Amino acid sequence: MAELGHDATSYAPPREQPEMELPHSHSFWTTYVFSQDAKTIAIQYSVTAISVGLLAMVLSLMIRLQLGFPNNFSLIDPSNYLQYVTMHGMIMVVYLLTALFLGGFGNYFIPLMIGARDMAFPWLNMLSFWFYFVSVLVLMASFFVPGGPTGAGWTLYPPQLISEGTPGIHGGVLVMMISLGIFIAGFTMGGLNYIVTILQYRTRGMTLMRMPLTIWGIFLATMLALLAFPALLVAALMVLLDHLAGTSFFMPAMFSMGEQLPHEGGSPLLFQHLFWFFGHPEVYIVALPAFGVVSDILATHARRNIFGYRMMVWALVAIGGLSFVVWAHHMYVSGMNPYFGFLFATTTLIIAVPTAIKVYNWVLTLWHGNIRLELPMLFAIGFIFTFINGGMSGLFLGNVTVDVPLADTYFVVGHFHMVMAVAPVMTIYAAIYHWYPKITGRMLHEGMGKVHFWVTFLGTYALFYPMHYLGLAGVPRRYFAYGESSPFIGESVETLNAFITVAAIIVAAAQLLFIYNLIRSRKHGKEAGPNPWNATTLEWQTEHTPPTHGNFGKELPVVYRWPYDYSVPGAKYDFIPQNVPPEEVEMADEGAVRT
């Protein structure tokens, strides 16, 4: 292994990274509960997010049980079903994926990867977590209010969100909106922190173009989230006013359940515009960090630099920017001005180009690599496979003409679960298997990990790929049951649904194995050492594993190179950590390795 020590004083640039004053904890409460250490906050975020995610997984099983074996379970009636659908979607998208990628990964990796001691505003960071935590509690409370949680779908479309005939229109909606409001407030604090930290607290030598792609992904996703969440907030506030104060922002004149409602002239489409102005960037808020994490894991385990780093950065920036001008592709059949279809189909398909570049570059990173098929790598490859598949079905739905017959069918469900559920979750697993040794000092159990991977990878494909064909056959989504009254939805659909449900149950079981592995390995896993994957980024170069408060030792590391110096010709080892000065790189004996 290369020499890690360095003596950089002679290179000191005019402006040093100021040393941070770290809040030191003195009690159990400030160490573990109200901690201001980004790493602890990260774990708090992750544990909360994964727990609530498990609940959402149970909800998805309830949905699947009803669809696979309809009318066997007295627990699931049409109201519950819609409530499960709504809560499953909302929890997974916002409270699991957004919180885990930004709150969890962001907090852990930003300071460590850019060579900072902590976040710029540790106290605000702590507050951010507690806001998130409270928002989760409030959300859970909606299961206990009269009428239960809202069942209007995670898209929360008015008028059905707040009119009779939808479950949970009273307490459920209110509680959901309050929870979202708290979440957004908490996220704004956290997001502010991530951006300021990345801008201001990079260690010496850590230029923008030497940041690992994980950081780029989190950085850009945070910017998207900060600008996009206000749209949800505005929409939520206005719909609440419609609901509680009787205004008519979104509510038109309606004859609901035999009576005229007092609203007049509101536009349901206005809500949809606002919602998707948030909702589409939200997709990329989840995807961009996933892109970044996968890039780093691929490079590390393929022992090769990420191919086309600059293009990868620009593609991230391009995707982030374009994600704000594609929102109406969710609304091709919403009744908006049909001429928008031309515009939004074009912007949507343009976004496919930078996305394709990313895929090529991932695969080209494997090309001429020296691929170690360790667990994180398996999940990363699983991600690429799933993501390509989901991306391809995205080309159907983005193209307005092709979308029209497929909109609101199971094709959409299959597509977004591939690209927005399985793909990011694969990344999360890759990341956890990859960084668990740094976070706990121990490896996750490999055998269990393999079972987990294979069941998840094959299982989710069996789960979601056939759904596209249900959609092709015209099976509408968000249906409680398909009944016998629609000849065009044949009996074969029921067979396929039963198959999908069985696959879902198997996949869910494998996730429990993973949770067990996570808990067990904490104490009984194999000792990992400081850098088990021979990775180059700064988090692997800390003095202690797991890193202690303040992350690095007495001095912050100085960065001399980009994070992808794998298999550098002439070097003795196949990786050179970012903080190794050029003159300290150990050179190989001549002819020792062939490339």
Added chain:
Amino acid sequence: MTITLVFLAALLAFFLGWVLSRTVNVEPWVADGGTLNDRLPEILTTPRIALAIFLAVASSLFALSISAYHMRMEFGHDWLAIPSPVLLWANTAILVLGSLALQWSWNAARRNDAAGLRRWLYIGGSLTVAFIIGQMLVWRDLNAGGYYMTSNPANAFFYFLTGLHVLHLLGGLVAWVRTANRERAGASPEAICSSVELCTIYWHYLLVIWFILFALLLTT
């Protein structure tokens, strides 16, 4: 959504320019002696950046609200413009004075003039409270005049936008109270200069937002 998109386009163009300037001619794979550094200019201190980002978020919120205002106005056939009470002009004047007072307070802080800082800080805060009370009076008068929130989308938006603005001012007052407390506890002008500065910038920002909202309400 045009307004929001223009706002975002400006923001993104700025960001893109910055990213490109830092990335386009860089060959990241070249190692060096650890001297490379691309921090932001020194004038952009950490609190200032944090405030700037927060202002971007708030701007996004206001831009979206204004977009919604326009879209709802064009959609509905039921839009009846709300009269702008004279009191709004007085409130505007008060808010301008409040902003100026904070500016002087900041100037005093930079001159290390503790008395001036305190005087203008308190005057600024009081004027802000006066503005908020003034806005509440406007709401009360409008309600008394039959311009209920529910009777027309123009009314609803009036209350919504002015309410959103007042909420932001209330948030600013929290920061103001913290600053005033530190001042009372005897912090030197130098020590709280940064806090006063942040308050001042935030007040100026909300003044600009108010001008935009007021112009919007007057012209439509």
Added chain:
Amino acid sequence: MAIAIAVVVLLVATVLFHILSPWQLTPLASNWGAIDATINLTFWVTGLVLIAVNLFMAWCIVRYRYNKDRRARYEPEDKKLEAWLIGLSTLGIAALLAPGLVVWNEIVHAPDDAHEVEVVGSQWHWYFRYPGEDGTLGRSDPRLISDANPLGVDPNDPASWDDIIVATPRGYLPVDRPVRLNLRSRDVLHNFMVANFRVKMDLVPGQVTRFWITPTQVGEYDLVCAQLCGIGHFAMRGSIRVVEDEAYDAWLASKPTFGELHSREAPDLAAGQRHYANCIACHGADGQGNQMLNSPAIAGMEAWYTKRQLEYFRNGARGAHADDEHGRQMVPFAGIVADPTTERDLAAYIEQMPPVSVASTVEGNAQRGARIYRTCGACHGRDGQGLHGTNAPRLAGLDDWYQKRQLEHFQSGVRGGHSDDLYGPQMRDMSKILVNDDAMRNVLAYINTLTGHEQSRALPELAGRNN
């Protein structure tokens, strides 16, 4: 290694599934073959890319698997290769987008000779309106909607009077004539989806949305709602019959115009009372029913519901099934009152009969039933009072033994299975949420507690707490 094999196997499985899958596009029944063509084109392009990229990846995994004596190639970027890939991707994207936009242009522009039909959605039901002889749909206003004027047609607009209102969820379209569908909603968002027509569109309250098609195949097609619209979303079924011109005209002629509906005179209760003599033997003088004779209490039954059922008994949609022995008894009596005026007067008379209290014969847990009734209440009213708006009759005061039998009939298809029972499918789907006998008895026990007065509106929701 295993992962490379898995990738290849999954690719093969993907292609095989695509070829062998019985789940394919429904048979096309409109002019939008061009949409199918764009779908197929997209399948080809994306399929080839999917296979190429994944095969390359699998090959890389095998070819460049770990070897401790080998080094990966250090190659930060390859501008030429990247430029090529960007160029090719852009071309591929353009090849997908261009035809899409061309077809979209056709979808956006309806031909000038298209005739107009209005479709109105409502929780959980479809209505149709045809413009009548003048070819123009009269003005409508959601504020005018009431049970008597379900589509809110403006009687002050002369163009309204010949409009043909179809209040049942089965619409007709003439084959081979371009039609522009004007979509409205009475309450929430819905979506008009006939899979075979390919084009679909949301129904948005407060505005009219449009699309056009030319039906090309005669036949009956399922109309479903594709936008989550509440509890009954999955049961919001209807159908579109595409027929030859003559059949279309004949069908239209058989339907009342708005003018006719509007100017109907008030029913004659005295005449209704006379006609009721036919019913007394079984249903009793006060409409109290007689369980021995399997006749339910009918006092207070809504006139619109009575008329619909009498119609069904006559046309075989009800009471014709071999297993519906009690229903069969009703058929000849329905025939006796077939005259529209007789039927109208009789139904009005029954409606004004004061409801009788019925004895409970079914035992169950009303508290558990309340939870189930959440779903029922969405249509039948929180207090079982029945809602004309959702085409759901009153349940409060209805004999539980009778409801039980009907629910069982719905579940088994004895009732609601006939193609002319346009509301039956909905109730068949709904009856299946009663997954066992206990569930049925519980919900009936709860219905027995309902009074049909609206005061206790919030009750089932409180009782039906979700846990």
